[in-house]
Amino acid sequence: MSSLRSNEIEIPAGKPFDNCKLDREKYAKVLTQIIENYSDGFVLAINNKWGEGKTTFIKMWQKYLALPENGYKVIYFNAWEHDFGQDPMAAILSEIKSLDIGNEDKLNGIIKKAAKLSIHAIPILLTAAANKYIDSETFAEGIKKLSEKSIDAFQSEVDEYKKKKEGLDEFKKALEEYVVPLDKPVVFIIDELDRCNPKYAVEVLEIIKHFFSVSGIVFILSIDKEQLGNAIRGYYGSDLIKADEYLWRFIDLEYSIPKPSIDQFNKYLFETYKFADFFTAERMGKHQFKNEPSTLLKMANIVFDKRNASLREQEKIFILTRLLLFSFEKHQFVFPALFFLLVYLKTLKPDIFSKIERKYYSCQELSNEFFELFKSIEKSNDELNFAYVEALLLWFYNNGMKHEQRLELLNNNGESITTPIKSKIDEAGNKGQLARAFSIISNQYEFNHLNLKYLIKKINLTEPLVFGR
Structure with missing residues (x-):
């Protein structure tokens, strides 16, 4: 990536709108x-x-x-x-x-x-x-x-x-x-x-x-x-x-020049700041990583739509996200929806990010805060599995607690699985979504040893960056 600032678009004299990606x-x-x-x-x-x-x-x-x-x-x-x-x-x-x-x-x-x-x-x-x-x-x-x-x-x-x-x-x-x-x-x-x-x-x-x-x-x-x-x-x-x-x-x-759609501008930023250099064909060829670009873009579309973000806010967060990707090794999980959400919070809602970082919330309070960020979220279920994103957030957050503070987020009662967390997303959509998402996560060996600090350290730029990927 050559610049952390938006570069001036080349404007050909004979076809001035040739490089305009916003159809203006x-x-x-x-x-x-x-x-x-x-x-x-x-x-x-x-x-x-x-x-x-x-x-x-x-x-x-x-x-x-x-x-x-x-x-x-x-x-x-x-x-x-x-x-x-x-x-x-x-x-x-x-x-x-x-x-x-x-x-x-x-x-x-x-x-x-x-x-x-x-x-x-x-x-x-x-x-x-x-x-x-x-x-x-x-x-x-x-x-x-x-x-x-x-x-x-x-x-x-x-x-x-x-x-x-x-x-x-x-x-x-x-x-x-x-x-x-x-x-x-x-x-x-x-x-x-x-x-x-x-x-x-x-x-x-x-x-x-x-x-x-x-x-x-x-x-x-x-x-x-x-x-x-x-x-x-x-x-x-x-x-x-x-x-x-x-x-x-x-x-x-x-x-007033009509704003481009959130989706259109996000795709433009994704291309402009060369996210494909990280999400390479080699990385996409691995089953666990194959949906990362589309998942990241879906989360970007939703959070920016909820905020009614300005183009400058969108660009600022995409620039930071692209920079932070240099801290991931090729084999490491990015958890793109959760990662992008945390970058968004760090940039535009730093009070919430700080409380997450300081473990200020209980798991139930964090679940409630997650819902407040995305009210009417059931309308977005066809775009992104928000129960899974919430489950990742809570699972890693809980893993970062002291042993005596941790909750058993998943209860297996033989025929059914339940969770003590009362998720408002569950209430707004299909019952049991969060428990099922916890069940999927619990079967991933790598996830049982990760906590939210894994992503927060990268977002806070406290880990080395390796440019060229």
């Missing part, structure tokens, strides 16, 4: 149709949580738009990478200049007009925005706290606003004339805005709205709207800012 080209086509039919200029927000693949999709769509058959001039602007700059206006104009549309004299004229505006007009715009979206009393209190000099400077700016407004109109007219000769609108993609410091993020939004809202330019904002709302409130220093209303001043249309 269809969404790019829909969005392109919207641009084609509303080419007079608007702002589209692609709103997805962090870690759901927005940037990868955006970069693929960028190249898709630029294909000769589509013919768009496209700018990709990573706002976070430009956050160090003092003036976002200059950064945005620099990107437009890089398109090399022609008529350099006209562009230079636009830049000169912008230079007169960007220093003086932005503070007024930002203050006006705050006045509208923050409680007026709070705003008034803030103004009182300004020094007398600052108030005088502010008054001076307000007095000159009409003059600046005329300059703004001239700038927008010149910009529109500059892009009009193109057959299609310029598509300006702004990514990672929600990661910027609040001041820069707000200034970018205000500049787009007040300076660049012209026919012939379509802005695409790739954002996590919740996080961007937090940045806006942070900038104005008040939780009273109505961030959604504030953002709708800038956004004409909002779109």
Whole structure:
């Protein structure tokens, strides 16, 4: 395995979605149709949580738009990478200049007009925005706290606003004339805005709205709207800012890229992080190991579905699981469903993992906790034998107890076998499943000598790793 980070997917210039395993080209086509039919200029927000693949999709769509058959001039602007700059206006104009549309004299004229505006007009715009979206009393209190000099400077700016407004109109007219000769609108993609410091993020939004809202330019904002709302409130220093209303001043249309199915993304991760290098044909040829890959994927599907996990959470756990497999010898049991469950707990529910590690639970309490993780589990019985997974967990947990604390988990009463553990999975499904699973485990000689520490030591990375398998 070459990396513990997700590698950037190669995006071929001629077929940008060739390496997309999540079938997202269809969404790019829909969005392109919207641009084609509303080419007079608007702002589209692609709103997805962090870690759901927005940037990868955006970069693929960028190249898709630029294909000769589509013919768009496209700018990709990573706002976070430009956050160090003092003036976002200059950064945005620099990107437009890089398109090399022609008529350099006209562009230079636009830049000169912008230079007169960007220093003086932005503070007024930002203050006006705050006045509208923050409680007026709070705003008034803030103004009182300004020094007398600052108030005088502010008054001076307000007095000159009409003059600046005329300059703004001239700038927008010149910009529109500059892009009009193109057959299609310029598509300006702004990514990672929600990661910027609040001041820069707000200034970018205000500049787009007040300076660049012209026919012939379509802005695409790739954002996590919740996080961007937090940045806006942070900038104005008040939780009273109505961030959604504030953002709708800038956004004409909002779109969320549909998440891939849990199963689809797990298979993608399984392939991407080369699990097959461990689950080799040689290992799969042994009867006791043959179902390991499918069992691991089934458990992954179920735990992530129950949690409604983000793509980033799924990826994080798959990366760790693949790393931990380097601690297993080729002949060793992995117990993939139980192993993956423990990695999941270690990563996303560390309090439960810690209690298991410290033997905090009784076997009955652990059985109850297992059920709480997977309520309505009877619906998943066709995917995975959860009674067997529970039995493995309890058997190995019990083996790790001091001798005097251990329970007889299996009672053989001649005609029937029973267990003192009252499993809620048993109650939810077929009676006696747990006892039958204990019976199967008890007949495995190797399992009688194993305890949960066998897996926990590997998960805690306290055993050597052997790379190359």
